[in-house]
Amino acid sequence: MFPKELWLVYYILIHITVLHISAVPNNNDQILVRWQNGIADDFNADTKPFKKILDNYYYIEEDTTLNWFAALHKCHELGAELISYENENEYDALLNHLSKTKCYWIDLTNLSKEGGYQSITTGYPPSFTKWDVGEPNNKFGDENCAQLITYVWGILKMNDNNCYDLCQFICKTKYPLQINFVV
Numbered sequence: 001m002f003p004k005e006l007w008l009v010y011y012i013l014i015h016i017t018v019l020h021i022s023a024v025p026n027n028n029d030q031i032l033v034r035w036q037n038g039i040a041d042d043f044n045a046d047t048k049p050f051k052k053i054l055d056n057y058y059y060i061e062e063d064t065t066l067n068w069f070a071a072l073h074k075c076h077e078l079g080a081e082l083i084s085y086e087n088e089n090e091y092d093a094l095l096n097h098l099s100k101t102k103c104y105w106i107d108l109t110n111l112s113k114e115g116g117y118q119s120i121t122t123g124y125p126p127s128f129t130k131w132d133v134g135e136p137n138n139k140f141g142d143e144n145c146a147q148l149i150t151y152v153w154g155i156l157k158m159n160d161n162n163c164y165d166l167c168q169f170i171c172k173t174k175y176p177l178q179i180n181f182v183v
């Protein structure tokens with residue numbers, strides 16, 4: 001049983017809570033926030049231009065084409081990195097958000113180690129690769145950056161290409177640099 005002596009305290013607490021809720025802004029008020037420690041899964045935040053796919057946030061450039069270096073720089077400007085694929089599950093999930101008619105720069109390069117692709121994000125060999133048939137082939141001897149492109153069977157796969165070719169790109173981050181949320 002609820003002690004009778006506490007009803008008054010309970011009554012006051014309820015009214016304080018109601019007053020507090022009525023004081024928050026309406027649903028149209030948006031506040032720009034720099035988020036330092038991640039976003040709770042049940043927090044309905046607007047993270048545009050990043051979209052959450054599985055456990056990470058991705059910026060998928062669909063309009064502007066850049067060379068690999070400029071794409072890397074652009075991702076850094078957005079507080080992210082060129083995508084570093086961790087596993088096949090992530091690769092499969094991203095396919096649904098990408099165009100088969102475009103190419104996308106990813107984080108793999110062998111500029112520092114010919115013949116051995118490494119992630120510019122981690123500095124280590126890639127956790128996951130999905131090279132197309134016969135790739136990486138260093139065609140013409142000047143292919144040192146990896147992209148996703150459709151060559152065979154209509155599926156985006158990895159290919160090494162000239163780093164100065166122009167492609168869209170994918171940026172990835174664990175936490176977006178900023179979010180909009182409704183209070």
Ligand SMILES: [Ca+2]
Binds near residue numbers: 136137143160
């Ligand atoms: Ca190639």
